[in-house]
Amino acid sequence: MKILVVTNHRRNRSPGQRFRIEQYIQYLVDNDCQVDFSFYLSEKDDLYFYKRGKYFRKLIILLKSVFHRFADLRKAQNYDIVFVYREAIMLGSVFFEKRLAKRAKLVFDFDDSIWLNDVSEGNAKLRWLKKPSKIKKTLGYADMVFAGNEYLAEYARKYNSNVKVVPTTIDTIYHSRKLSKNESEKPICIGWTGTSTTLKHFEIAVPILEKIKEKYGDSVCFRVIANQEYENNDLKVKTLQWNLETEITDIERIDIGIMPLPDDEWSNGKCGFKGLQYMALEIPTIMSAVGVNKEIIEDGENGFLAQNADEWFEKLSTLIESEELRQKIGKAGRTRVEESYSFNTWKEYYLKYFNELTNNGQSEK
Secondary structure, three states, X not given: OXXXXXXXXXXXXXXXXXXXXXXXHHHHHHOOOEEEEEOOEOHHHHHHHOOXXXXXXXXXXXXXXXXXXXXXXXXHOOOOEEEEEOOOOOOOXXXXXXXHHHHXXXXXXXXOOOOOOOOOHHXXXXXXXXXXXXXXXXXXXXXXXXXXXXXXXXXXXXXXXXXXXXXXXXXXXXXOXXXXXXXXXXXXXXXXXXXXXXXXHHHHHHHHHHHXXXXXXXXXXXXXXXXXXXXXXXXXXXXXXXXXXXHHHHHHOXXXXXXXXXXXXXXXXXXXXXXXXXXXXXXXXXXXXOOOHHHHOOEOOOEEEEOOHHHHHHHHHHHHXXXXXXXXXXXXXXXXXXXXXXXXXXXXXHHHHXXXXXXXXXXXX
């Protein structure tokens, strides 16, 4: 089986790409698949693409992406499956998805409510170039759709009858503790990890964390791991630049992981990845009671759900004050990931779903 993976970013750059398709590539190769990877945003392009302004450079990147996708069209007929993660090009056009679907079986994968116009802060003035409604057409062109949760799948089924719910998964061998815990002799670290586009969600928790700081003083500290600097002098937040080489050890130094979200349509489409990362590393986790988070966590058993500021404060305090509870919840969280959200649990489904397309040819365009 020959598979062409079409994405925007290079490998090991985007969390969504890494954990929705990249981590499955070796397994597919080991099972007689040829997997080729096509992206157009280079490491150098990344320095400009998400910054404010830089419009001439962004025009060059856009032109390059168009030429790159035309090259993909020319070779797509040599593949059995073209796997598109989120979109073929960052414009409001389905030109390439439509034509890729005529050359091979098209699998379309998405893990956010991308029918909404959510753009990065650095590209807010280019919002007019996006056309989120294009997902309706892309869903219609696809032979199979991978949706990250049931909320997304419900939307996709309006336009496609062959929709598979495929959660964002964790490689529990990669996500395993490498440092021993010694919590009694250090401040309790409350931490968050994410990207520049989701730092706004961390800000939701800041007023609550300020109350926690006021209550517990130097017995607590705060850590943010992201791909850009973040400052909060009141909380004395320690910011770490995200680094693939140190990703796991940076996260596991967190004692309590948080995933605050607003209760809106975009958040309901999210797949709980931050929380799953914490849980896989046996870090007790508190998540906003939004969307798929309510499926991942059984409140008080393998993590905590918080619906408002009072619940966030109460549950953070409960975890801060009990090392025994932190350890208990952390281990239960790890078990939850292993059983339902691990790469090992889902890898055979990827191969099975791809075989459905290539062996049965059951989907009609």
